[in-house]
Amino acid sequence: MSDAIEAEQSFVDKFPQEARVVRAALLSSFFALTLGAVFGIVQTLHRTDVARIIPSTDYYTVLTAHGVFMVISFTIFFLVGLFTWAVTRSLDRPLIDIRITWTWYAIMAVGMTMTGVSILAGFFPALDMSADVLFTFYAPLQAHPMFYAGLAVFIVGSWIAGADWFRTFLAWKRDHPDERIPLQTFMVLTTMAMWYIASSAVAASVLIFLLPWSLGFIDQVNPTLTRTLFWFFGHPVVYFWLMPAYLLWYTVLPKIAGGRLFSDPLARVVFVLFLLLSTPVGIHHQYLDPGIAEGFKFISMTNTMFLLLPSLLTAFTVVASVEYGARQRGGTGLLGWLTDLPWRDPAFTGMMLAGLMFAAGGFSGMVNAGMNINYMIHNTIWVPGHFHLTVGTAVALTFMAATYWIWPQISNKPIYSRSIGLFQVVVWFIGMALMSNAMHAQGIMGVPRRTAEPEYSGFEYATMFGGFEELNVQIAIGGTLLFVSTVLFIGNLVLTMGNPKVSGLAESLPPALSGPNDAPKVLDSLRLWVGIALTLVVLAYALPLAAIINRGGLLGPGVGTYPAWIAPTLDALAAAVTPLVGAIGKVAASLVGVIL
Amino acid sequence: MPQNEAESGVTETIGPDEEFDPIGTLTLIGIYFVILVLAWVYIYYIEFLGRDLVVVG
Amino acid sequence: MHIHAYEKLWLAASILLILLLIGSVTYGAVGPGVAMVTDSEQPIDAQALDEDDRFSEPRVEQVGDNEYAAYVVAYQFGFEPTPIVVPENSTVTFYITSRDVIHGFEVAGTNANTMVVPGEVSQITVETDDRQEYGLICNEYCGAGHHVMEGKVNVVSQAEFDDRNDGGDDA
16 A cells, blocks of 8 residues: 555545546446456357357347447446546546536446347347347347447447546636646547547447338448448447557556656657547458458558557557666666566556557457458457457456556545455456467467357368367366456455545656657647548548448448347257256346346 | 655656666567567468468459 | 657667558569459349349359359358359359348358358459368358358369269259
């Protein structure tokens, strides 16, 4: 614990109302993580044929829930909590009107509940409601209208959150007209600017096409158009997940390491680059689409390769900041300083392991981005291998690690057990290394993603970096370790909440080595960067979208509507259906009971 | 958790190359760079281009 | 703006790496001539495939000297024809469409992989080598039976291919 001056106030002492919102958002985030983890373990054991306790047809309900709860609910609730903390802390003032803050939080909660219920209802055929469409919800597969409506409500809530922070910033600016934007607030504003641009397309797709279609107001939609609008959002959303993690690596990790941020200006440059480049690249998720010309795919590829730059720069700046801390603590030698770091601190070790894993994830991302090499791994389990390293570790593990550092300051309660915390983050790393490595290897063999049963009757996979069954075992073990790690994290947090309050938990953040006044003023002119970002988006998307609409029409060439909840006759699948629905029914019922 | 001495509301900025050269960082990131290049060359030129049924039209 | 010399070095290395990646992809397109799936085929009505003479009867047929066309329909939950039989050491162009939802067409362990979108026709040309049997997987989630959706792509000898086609029943 801190030995800072006793009179120093923690965040919750100074801003109790904001701290309440932060705690609520983080708890919503971890509730989603818990649900997502339960579904994750069911999936991992089912796919690898270790334990198939549900019918394979229900696997897709599980998969939709796992995807949506993990990458929409868990990540974005954490973001809004973290950003509320960061803005309040760095501007050193409360939010404009806490009622607005609670309103957007409530809207987000309502939206996610709507979508969550529509997904989970898929376990109960009697309810005639489901959304077995997966996180990407590609038409002509169709979900219940509440799925789409809930997502739209959730996104609108996030927009209001951004407006709340912008308004607070503008009020601060009136009182501090000549100061540079504090770094954390700068990061929040650039991230939200990117989000407004990115989420506009999927909101449009949902509100103009998918929701009316699911309500029966229009007969059909253009699959290529709605896919493209999804991926317009679908790539930048990964930066919506990453940028909070980067905020923590840039502004908190150096402090935990005993150091200071190596360069504030470079951090600003990185966030501006993400604002500019995150969105005009979405077509790299559609390299193998028949309705999109090769030229547009090539442009997306070059944009995507340049999008590597801010992440590569981050690697240098963050490691340099940590090295500075190590040397302050007495570290010497070319690499010997690595031992002079607080490895017993779960917040530190968690973030470092997350960053290390991200370096590996960056490589598989380069492969995904490489246009023609995409033929080798598109829609194979290589892709989940990749994103479990990135969102699944760089983001998720950083969020868990950061919680160990931030929760005491927003609650005045010390963490129940730092040793369990340390054990938990290491188990996550090991589990993910096993699971993700095996997923990459299977992907190269051609094993598909998003399937309940990757073994087929007509052929065997070639053996490459291990055999198919051997790699399945690694995936199962890795996934189980991840589940155990999640249980330890949640348990530790719940027990922490039961601790009595103490004082002396305040932590301050040191100034950067190269501070904001070294950054050219132009970096802070958000209007300029938003203008350029919009220009790049128009350049990347105007022609492809026009071509798609021209080819197939706004509402599509003749395609049908395929509700993903009316299971087609499964005569041919009789062998695949197991009768053990009771077990999952009980589990799902208690989960639905908690949500409702 | 140990505190560091550097945090005390100091506002002066220390130019990094007057006092601090992140040579350890440069070394680590150099190793990473080499791994990336080798891994890319393997996966693109040998694994991908060497495979059956390359799409040529 | 002050940037440390080492970070400038890393910035230069990063840009070089990015150019290496872009260069490799460009080389792949120009040297070995890897072509991306593109919008070369006209959109089609997925609910009227019977009226299209390619897809009303999915089949493989010869279209030139050692050149073949394979017309494939993906549907919930299989591929037609099955197996897809093509001759060795020839050039085969697959034309693939869907009768219903989005599917995938992945010849397991190879580079032949494409999305199959209702209303669109995916066209990919490959060169077959020696005789081999490949698994064909739908790798895009397409509904409750997605995991049983499979087919075969069999590369056979010229003689066997001719036999099958002359002898009457196509697969």
